[in-house]
Amino acid sequence: MQKPRTLTVRVDPLTRVEGEGALHVRVRNGQVHELRLEIYEPPRFFEAFLRGRRFEEAPDITARICGICPVAYQMSACNAIESLLGFSATGPLRDLRLLLYYGEWIESHALHVFFLHLPDFLGYDSALHMARDHPEWVQKGLQIKKAGNALLARIGGREIHPINVRIGGFYSVPSRKALLEHREELARARDFMVEALRWMATLEFPDFEEDYEFVALYHPEEYAILDGQIRSSKGILVSVSGFEEVFEEFQVPYSHALHSIIRGRGSYMVGPLARFNLNFSQLAPVAREVAVSLDLTPPVRNPFRSLLVRGIEVVHACEEALRLIERYEPPHRPWEPVEVRPGIGHGASEAPRGLLYHRYRINPEGLIEEAKIVPPTSQNQRRIEDDLRKLVPRLLSLPKDQITWRCEHAIRNYDPCISCATHFLRLEIDLE
Amino acid sequence: MARRRKPKLAVWKFASCDGCQLTLLDCEDELLALAGEVEIAYFLEASRAVVRGPYDLSLVEGSISTPEQVEQIREIRRQSRFLVTIGACATAGGIQALRNFADVRGFLDLVYARPEYVRTLEKSLPASAYVPVDFELRGCPIGKGPLLELLSAFLNGRRPNIPNHSVCIECKRRGIVCVMVAQGTPCLGPVTHAGCGALCPAYRRGCYGCFGPMETPNPTSLGNWLLTHGMSSPDLVRLFRTFNTYAPAFKEAGERYAEAADVDRAR
Numbered sequence: 171m172q173k174p175r176t177l178t179v180r181v182d183p184l185t186r187v188e189g190e191g192a193l194h195v196r197v198r199n200g201q202v203h204e205l206r207l208e209i210y211e212p213p214r215f216f217e218a219f220l221r222g223r224r225f226e227e228a229p230d231i232t233a234r235i236c237g238i239c240p241v242a243y244q245m246s247a248c249n250a251i252e253s254l255l256g257f258s259a260t261g262p263l264r265d266l267r268l269l270l271y272y273g274e275w276i277e278s279h280a281l282h283v284f285f286l287h288l289p290d291f292l293g294y295d296s297a298l299h300m301a302r303d304h305p306e307w308v309q310k311g312l313q314i315k316k317a318g319n320a321l322l323a324r325i326g327g328r329e330i331h332p333i334n335v336r337i338g339g340f341y342s343v344p345s346r347k348a349l350l351e352h353r354e355e356l357a358r359a360r361d362f363m364v365e366a367l368r369w370m371a372t373l374e375f376p377d378f379e380e381d382y383e384f385v386a387l388y389h390p391e392e393y394a395i396l397d398g399q400i401r402s403s404k405g406i407l408v409s410v411s412g413f414e415e416v417f418e419e420f421q422v423p424y425s426h427a428l429h430s431i432i433r434g435r436g437s438y439m440v441g442p443l444a445r446f447n448l449n450f451s452q453l454a455p456v457a458r459e460v461a462v463s464l465d466l467t468p469p470v471r472n473p474f475r476s477l478l479v480r481g482i483e484v485v486h487a488c489e490e491a492l493r494l495i496e497r498y499e500p501p502h503r504p505w506e507p508v509e510v511r512p513g514i515g516h517g518a519s520e521a522p523r524g525l526l527y528h529r530y531r532i533n534p535e536g537l538i539e540e541a542k543i544v545p546p547t548s549q550n551q552r553r554i555e556d557d558l559r560k561l562v563p564r565l566l567s568l569p570k571d572q573i574t575w576r577c578e579h580a581i582r583n584y585d586p587c588i589s590c591a592t593h594f595l596r597l598e599i600d601l602e
Numbered sequence: 603m604a605r606r607r608k609p610k611l612a613v614w615k616f617a618s619c620d621g622c623q624l625t626l627l628d629c630e631d632e633l634l635a636l637a638g639e640v641e642i643a644y645f646l647e648a649s650r651a652v653v654r655g656p657y658d659l660s661l662v663e664g665s666i667s668t669p670e671q672v673e674q675i676r677e678i679r680r681q682s683r684f685l686v687t688i689g690a691c692a693t694a695g696g697i698q699a700l701r702n703f704a705d706v707r708g709f710l711d712l713v714y715a716r717p718e719y720v721r722t723l724e725k726s727l728p729a730s731a732y733v734p735v736d737f738e739l740r741g742c743p744i745g746k747g748p749l750l751e752l753l754s755a756f757l758n759g760r761r762p763n764i765p766n767h768s769v770c771i772e773c774k775r776r777g778i779v780c781v782m783v784a785q786g787t788p789c790l791g792p793v794t795h796a797g798c799g800a801l802c803p804a805y806r807r808g809c810y811g812c813f814g815p816m817e818t819p820n821p822t823s824l825g826n827w828l829l830t831h832g833m834s835s836p837d838l839v840r841l842f843r844t845f846n847t848y849a850p851a852f853k854e855a856g857e858r859y860a861e862a863a864d865v866d867r868a869r
Contacts (some may be wrong), residue, residue, distance in 0.1 A: 212617040212667045213720055216700040218709035223840060230810065234697050234845065236745060237621020281627065285648060296649030298637045308634070316630040327801050329628055330621040330743040331812070335804050341807040421715045428714075504806075578650070589621075 191425075193577060195562055202559050207551055207581070209425040220541040225251050225510070225532050226337055232528070232543065233331045236587055238281070241274040241326065242521030243528075244335045246543075249397055249410075249517025250528040251337055255508040262401025262501040263339045264396070265494045269349070269517070270325045270332070271395055272487040272494075276359065277329065278522035279442075279480040282585045283366075284311025287477050290579040291373045301520075307369070310362040314484060319361035321352050321491060331512035339505030349495045356495075360488035364460055367481040376504035376576070377560060379471040382553070383432065387520050393445070393452040393486060396519045401448055402438065403469070411516040413527050419544060430549040437552035440524025441584065443470055443481040457482050473557060473583040480585075485550040510536040519544050523585050547586045554584055609658035609757070612644035614678055616664025616671050617698055617726060621743040622689035623663050623768035624649055629746055639757055655681035656684055659756050662735075665698060666692040667726040679733035686752060687729050690742035694814050695848035696728040697742075703856075727848070737762060740795045741786065742812040742845035765796050766817040769809050781808050788828050791821035793851070814846035823856035835863035845864055 191211060196204035198275060228247040233240035245267060256476055259267055270440060284307065285297040294300040301308040319329040324344055326332025334340050385406070389398035400416070401407050419428040432438050447468040450458070456459040462481045470479060505512065510528055512534045518527045524546030561580050565573045613623050627633065627648060643653035660682035666675055679685055687693045695702065701709050702725045710717035729735055739748055746856040748764050755762040765771075770789035773780070781787040781803050789808035791800065802809045815821070825838055833841075842856040 212615055212671070213710075213713065213722060214667075214703055214726075215695075215706075215709040215713055219697070219700040219704075221712075224837070227840070227844075231697065231844070234621075234742065237619040237624045240621070281624075285627065289650075295651035296642075298634075298642060298649060299633060299651065301637070302617050305634075312630040317627075318631070319628060328743075328745075328798075328807050330624060331809075333807060333812075334670050336807075341802075341805045403728075423716070426720060505773040511655065 186319070193558070193581065194424075195558070195577070197562065197566065200566055202562050203556060205555055205559050205562070206424045207558075209551070210425045211426055213426050216540045217543060220530075220538050220570075221293055221449075223538050225536050225538060227337050227338050228528075228530065228538065229337065230331075230333075231329075235543070235545070237330050238278055238587055239274060239521045239523065239526075240331050240334075240410065241271050241322065241527050242519055243543075244332065245271060245396060245519040246517045246521075246526045246528040247343065247530075248335065248337055249519060250515040250530050251517070251532070252508070252515070252516055253410075254513050254515030254530070254532060255511050257338055257339070257506060258338060262467060262498060263504075263506075265498060266325055266340060266501075267335075268396055269491055269494055270322060270335070272491040273318045273320075273322030273325065275395070275487045275522050276484055276491075277315050277322060277404045278318075279484045280311055280315035280318060280359075280363075283370075283477060283480050283484070284308060284315070286585065287520065287582050288370070288478075290575070290582060291375075291477065296458070306495050307366060310366060314359040314362050317355040317488070322356060324348060334376070336505055338508045339503075341504060343500050343504045345500060346498055349498050351493060353492060356488045356491050360492075361434070363481055363484045363488070364456075367460060367464060367478060367485070370478060370481060371466070373477075375472060375474045375477075376579075377472075378474060378557075378580075380405055380444070380473070380557060380560065382471060383435065384447050385432075385438045385440050385525060385549075387445040387518060387525060388449060393449050393454075393490075397498070400525070402432070403444075403447060403547040404435075410518045410527070413516065413518065413531070413544070414542075417544070417549070419548070420560075425551065427548040427551060428544075429552050430496075430544065431552060437547070437556050439473075440546045440549050441476070441522075442483055442522075443473065443476050444524060445520060446470060446479045446482065453482065454486045454493075456489050457486035460485055473580070474535045475584050476585075479527075510534065523547060523587055524549065532589070545587070550586065551582045553580055554586065557583075608639065608641040608738040610643040610653065610656075611659040612655070612660045612678075612682070613642075613647070614644070614660060614662045614664075614674075615646070616662070616692065616729075617667040618664030618689070618691045618696065620647060620663070622691075622739075622741075623661070623751055625688075625744050625746055626661075630749060632750060634735060636753065637643045640753075646779045657682050657816075659684045659686065662687050662692045663689055665708055665726040666724050667698060668731055669723060670721075672723075672732055675729050675732050684756065685729070685733065686737045686739060687735055688698070688739045688749070689744050690740070690812065690814060690845045691726075692729050692854075693738045693740060693849070694726050694846045695726045697845045697847070699848035700843060701726060705841075709846050720794045730758055739764070740813040741797050745797050745799075767796050768792055768816040768819070769794045769796055769798065769800050769803075771812070772796045772798070773803050776800055776804065781806060786831070788833055788841065790824070792824050793821045810841070810844060811852065812845055814849040815851035819851050821851055823860070825859055833858050839863060
């Protein structure tokens with residue numbers, strides 16, 4: 171009984187992710203024989219029932235794909251449809267969209283850093299368990315999250331599924347005074363994050379690096395979040411309308427989320443690491459200085475260090491939000507009227523988890539005839555599998571429960587959102 | 603006086619966006635206090651630690667849309683003293699219930715190259731279609747206030763005090779100018795369940811029904827009024843068919859006006 175030839179480890183479930191799935195690993199003679207990230211979050215068919223809906227409804231409907239990053243869906247939908255209708259938000263309207271999005275980045279990143287990811291580094295089952303020994307960090311994490319949510323709710327109406335976004339702008343816009351009220355909270359969130367980063371940088375990061383192809387939006391004037399061109403660390407530079415020429419989606423039998431690869435090349439990574447490595451020079455000066463002081467400079471190829479990179483993005487988001495609030499004057503009107511124009515519109519933006527692509531075909535009556543949505547987690551799926559394939563052989567000397575936890579940790583590096591693409595990631599390891 | 607043991611709270615997920623359970627984590631000022639009052643026994647989005655049932659309170663998010671989920675919701679009911687649905691998906695089937703008006707095979711073919719890999723039910727239905735539910739929290743998403751009221755009521759052994767009148771009442775209480783009267787903007791406020799604090803009218807937008815039908819609504823009266831004021835019947839059908847499309851009052855209104863639209867088209 172001491173050395174069983176076949177060993178099945180079944181951990182039910184993988185947690186601290188958003189959605190439902192499982193990991194299946196089979197190891198033979200120390201080699202990974204089979205590895206599948208199985209996503210069985212039930213399909214909800216958004217792309218099907220968007221057909222026949224009015225184009226104005228796309229931001230509200232697609233927001234419901236993800237309660238963690240609804241603004242990302244609203245912004246990518248607006249970008250796609252507005253690009254077709256010949257509208258582009260400028261001035262204070264664009265600033266308000268950026269502010270709304272920074273609110274979501276702060277909220278989503280703070281949730282992941284402090285509640286979903288950090289417990290792995292410290293060996294706790296959850297942030298609530300962690301709170302018994304580290305109450306100050308959990309409290310500060312909550313305060314950062316709250317600052318993001320407050321800004322989001324101010325502009326969007328509420329934190330989850332904001333109601334204020336429409337094609338052409340917003341239903342109504344905040345006064346300057348209302349936004350100024352957020353300065354203190356945002357500045358405090360930034361300072362808490364810098365303080366937390368100095369501590370987090372002293373944690374132990376597993377020694378793991380990969381030669382990733384990073385993919386993110388690029389904007390000539392800012393650390394891209396709202397719009398831009400698609401760029402990769404290995405030479406791709408295309409406009410958003412060229413997305414489907416470069417990237418290919420396909421179905422695998424074991425996952426309800428489609429996989430993505432770069433045509434002819436293979437897996438790639440989207441998200442904080444990709445943005446940081448591609449657009450580092452455009453980070454707010456404070457964010458850049460903190461990163462450098464922590465010895466965090468591009469290229470960061472260790473996905474476990476995404477904990478720190480998310481923190482840097484929180485600092486950046488707070489800084490930028492403060493800058494935009496300082497210069498804010500309400501626009502003359504909350505939205506610009508648009509006219510229906512049939513055709514195909516493409517749009518993308520940087521969700522907290524990475525590039526989010528939408529495409530719509532609209533008919534002369536303004537009805538959606540076809541919709542395509544490519545969320546960041548489905549793009550990262552194959553990359554997560556590739557990471558685990560490399561990681562698992564190095565873990566085999568560890569006890570089973572440690573192997574399991576390390577695999578979970580490696581998956582959480584990506585902050586996978588399985589509702590966008592899981593809550594029920596069951597881990598199954600077959601060791602032969 | 604010390605309690606003998608803390609009540610066990612479980613949070614479950616079915617077909618959904620995670621937004622309603624996120625509302626619990628969004629209670630930034632109350633979360634740690636709550637964690638002191640209840641044992642968070644099952645909450646996968648927040649913790650890898652799982653405590654076995656039975657549970658004192660189960661919060662259920664998401665609609666039932668696969669054969670496995672039917673079994674799971676029945677098991678959760680067996681394990682739970684109180685079962686409360688949180689949000690439009692668990693309470694009414696969610697936006698994914700739009701498939702209930704279509705052929706799900708057709709939907710599968712549209713989204714998946716190999717539909718045979720995907721297991722799904724014909725209809726996306728609320729938990730109450732399969733098991734008795736003790737209380738329903740409305741909203742897409744639920745509000746923090748009603749969620750905290752529900753949890754306080756549970757901890758104190760009383761009924762939650764959650765109004766079931768219309769958004770209109772909330773709107774009047776807040777002194778918001780009626781968007782339908784003043785701007786001519788179509789608004790579902792007269793037939794929609796309260797809970798959001800008349801959020802959309804406060805932003806000069808018509809209510810679009812996130813909280814589903816109020817108690818004893820009259821959607822026909824509102825629908826006819828909207829038709830006579832220039833809304834097309836397909837737009838009216840779409841207005842009732844969103845996040846609470848399969849809630850009985852909205853489902854019936856949607857079907858009635860869809861039939862009318864078909865008759866118009868046939869003429």
